[in-house]
Amino acid sequence: MAVSIDYGGIIKRSWFLVHKYKWLWVYGLVLAAFGGGGGSGSSSSSGGSSSNSTNSNFIKNIPTDTKGLEQKGQQVLGDATTAISQWAAHVSPGVWILLGLAVILLIIVGVAISIVIVNWAKAGLIYGLHEADQDKDVNLPSTSSQAMGKIKPLFKFSLIQFGLFMLLLSGLGLGSGVLAVLWFILSFSKIVAIILVALLGIALVIAFIIFMVIFSMVGIYADRLIVLHGYSSWLAWKKSFSLTKKSFLSIVVMGIINSIVGCVSGCLFTLALGIVLAIPGLILLMPIFSKGLAGVTPGIVVGSGIIIFIFVQFNFLFRALFVVFNYSNWNLFMDQALKEEQL
Amino acid sequence: MKDVSPNLHRFIAFLIDLFIKLGITLGWVMYISKSNTIEQFMSLLLWIIIFSIFSGFLIEAIITPLLISEFGGSLGKIITGIEIVSTASKRLSFWKAVFRNYVGYVISGIFLWLGFIWIFIDKDHRGWHDLASDTYVRLVRKSGWIIGLLSLIVIMFVNIFMLSLTIQNFSSNKQIYTDLFEEVSTSIQQSLKSTKTGT
Numbered sequence: 001m002a003v004s005i006d007y008g009g010i011i012k013r014s015w016f017l018v019h020k021y022k023w024l025w026v027y028g029l030v031l032a033a034f035g036g037g038g039g040s041g042s043s044s045s046s047g048g049s050s051s052n053s054t055n056s057n058f059i060k061n062i063p064t065d066t067k068g069l070e071q072k073g074q075q076v077l078g079d080a081t082t083a084i085s086q087w088a089a090h091v092s093p094g095v096w097i098l099l100g101l102a103v104i105l106l107i108i109v110g111v112a113i114s115i116v117i118v119n120w121a122k123a124g125l126i127y128g129l130h131e132a133d134q135d136k137d138v139n140l141p142s143t144s145s146q147a148m149g150k151i152k153p154l155f156k157f158s159l160i161q162f163g164l165f166m167l168l169l170s171g172l173g174l175g176s177g178v179l180a181v182l183w184f185i186l187s188f189s190k191i192v193a194i195i196l197v198a199l200l201g202i203a204l205v206i207a208f209i210i211f212m213v214i215f216s217m218v219g220i221y222a223d224r225l226i227v228l229h230g231y232s233s234w235l236a237w238k239k240s241f242s243l244t245k246k247s248f249l250s251i252v253v254m255g256i257i258n259s260i261v262g263c264v265s266g267c268l269f270t271l272a273l274g275i276v277l278a279i280p281g282l283i284l285l286m287p288i289f290s291k292g293l294a295g296v297t298p299g300i301v302v303g304s305g306i307i308i309f310i311f312v313q314f315n316f317l318f319r320a321l322f323v324v325f326n327y328s329n330w331n332l333f334m335d336q337a338l339k340e341e342q343l
Numbered sequence: 344m345k346d347v348s349p350n351l352h353r354f355i356a357f358l359i360d361l362f363i364k365l366g367i368t369l370g371w372v373m374y375i376s377k378s379n380t381i382e383q384f385m386s387l388l389l390w391i392i393i394f395s396i397f398s399g400f401l402i403e404a405i406i407t408p409l410l411i412s413e414f415g416g417s418l419g420k421i422i423t424g425i426e427i428v429s430t431a432s433k434r435l436s437f438w439k440a441v442f443r444n445y446v447g448y449v450i451s452g453i454f455l456w457l458g459f460i461w462i463f464i465d466k467d468h469r470g471w472h473d474l475a476s477d478t479y480v481r482l483v484r485k486s487g488w489i490i491g492l493l494s495l496i497v498i499m500f501v502n503i504f505m506l507s508l509t510i511q512n513f514s515s516n517k518q519i520y521t522d523l524f525e526e527v528s529t530s531i532q533q534s535l536k537s538t539k540t541g542t
Contacts, residue, residue: 026471029453081526083381095389102396109400113445120446140474141430148442313455320454 003247003340005333007257013133014328018321021132023139027125028320028327034118116151119158123150125324126227129331146227153226156233161219168211175204217244217251224334247337254333262322269318273311281307345432347467348425348480355491359419362498369505371395376512381519408440415483422494424487425480432481439476447472 018024124147132138179197186193221240225231231239244251281304288300371391378384407417412435415426427443429435435443451458451471458471469479484490513520 026450026453026458030450033453081523081530084385084523087382087385091386091389095393098393099389102393105400106396109404113449116442117446117449140471141477144475145477317454 003250003337005250005254005336005340007254010254010329010332010336011257011261013332014325017129017132017328018324021128021138023143024125024128024132024324025317025320026140027121027128027143028322028324029317030117030121031125031323031327032316032319034114034121115155115158119151119154120144120147122223123147123154123227125327126224126331129324129328130228133328133332133335150227153231153233153236154223157219157222157226157236160233160237161215165215168208168215172204172208175200179204213252214241214244216255217248220251220330221334224331243337243341246341250337251333254329258326258329262326265322266318270315273314273318277307277311344430344467344479344481346482348482349488350463350468352423352425352482352488352491353462353468353480355488355495356416356419356423356425359422359491359495359498360417361419362495362502363418366498366502366505369502369509373505373509373512376509376516379516379519381523384519403444404441407444408437411435411440411444412437416480419491420480422487423491424482424484426483427478428481430477430479435476435478439478443472443476443478447476450475 124143127146127150128138128143131143179200182200183193183197186196218237218240221243222231222233222236225236225239226233285300285304288296371394375384375387375391378387410417410421411427414421415428415434420426427435427440429439447470451461461474462468462470465474467479473479
């Protein structure tokens with residue numbers, strides 16, 4: 001279940017590779033932008049999110065008296081807006097269908113481009129890190145040409161993963177169905193029903209989580225087997241699954257280390273960037289906004305926009321560096337795991 | 344790499360392509376600006392959105408890569424006398440052209456447009472999109488920049504002419520848009536007020 005891995009050595013070497021091979025940052029930027037930054041499958045971001053609390057406040061603020069609003073709206077609406085609503089009612093369904101098709105086309109093109117970009121960047125980064133680890137010259141043309149040839153097998157592999165994930169979801173659905181049937185069958189004794197359904201439900205959720213973790217681990221190995229060892233998608237899946245079984249605990253440890261490094265460094269970097277950009281910005285802007293919007297000039301708006309833009313871009317760059325670091329950790333980890341397996 | 348295109352040629356070619364696209368967009372806006380009722384305006388807008396998506400897809404995903412693989416570049420590049428070729432000095436395949444135009448441009452623009460700025464830094468004037476797709480831009484006609492510049496001036500004049508017509512049309516139908524704007528802003532203000540007071 002566990003192989004002997006030199007985690008300290010991996011982290012040190014990864015940091016060196018990230019620092020030395022700056023062309024790899026381009027791949028990191030692409031993966032950070034398109035959400036493929038978890039080494040594969042298991043994504044870990046450097047920043048936090050407060051969307052839940054915002055959402056709950058938003059929900060509280062949604063007016064419930066929609067009938068009243070409708071009436072108010074009708075009072076406010078004038079000739080032009082009435083004309084628009086009348087126009088919308090008279091547009092033939094064929095035109096809306098055409099608009100829908102156009103939007104679907106846009107979505108399909110967008111998804112196709114992002115699939116190609118993510119798989120290209122994954123392959124380029126894995127290959128580039130492998131070359132860098134052997135102290136070879138790494139640049140965009142040499143890594144990109146290799147990456148282009150791996151887009152198709154990586155995509156095929158993601159389809160296999162998706163298919164298996166859907167199968168897992170169906171299993172979860174089926175399990176929930178069985179639990180519901182049990183609940184009705186055992187209705188004569190509520191206590192027995194509650195205990196049994198709760199236990200089985202927990203087991204089902206735990207099993208689902210374990211399978212998801214295994215999926216991520218298989219993804220980490222398989223991407224590298226496809227890119228570095230020329231495995232076909234299905235063979236890569238099988239081999240990765242067997243490797244995952246052998247080194248389950250070691251992968252978990254590596255994943256935890258990656259998450260901790262990402263979280264701590266992400267927080268520290270955002271804090272540092274905040275001290276450098278946000279706090280001086282706030283000190284400068286607070287007196288202006290304290291008088292309301294009267295003192296706001298276009299220059300202030302543009303200046304604030306630039307500060308926010310720089311903040312976002314540098315945060316993005318940091319995430320990119322972390323992606324490269326993360327991928328490097330997994331690359332080096334797999335090298336050691338494979339060597340252990342051969343011994 | 345032989346006969347690498349100077350940045351001037353590339354810049355003129357870029358501006359030609361930009362103003363052609365801008366001209367097409369302005370053409371649509373000019374067409375809408377003629378409408379003198381809200382219903383007509385909305386109908387035209389809807390059709391233009393639909394048509395823009397389909398034609399945009401046709402131009403960007405099919406015609407431009409075809410032009411690159413068959414003639415070496417977009418209209419701007421052809422006029423300016425430069426062409427995109429592989430480092431082996433061969434024309435690009437259709438799919439490689441798609442890769443350069445879609446994936447390559449995304450890569451170049453991903454961080455502060457550094458990939459495009461790289462054209463001015465690299466000794467072979469290659470942006471990240473060139474490096475990623477293993478291509479470079481080759482000079483075919485040295486004097487191409489003159490034809491390019493003249494074409495650019497003509498295209499720019501057409502754009503300015505269309506812009507002035509569009510402004511004229513919009514100002515002659517000003518009342519429709521100001522009415523609509525006022526109604527929408529009043530309705531937003533009213534809703535905000537009612538949300539604040541909770542009534």
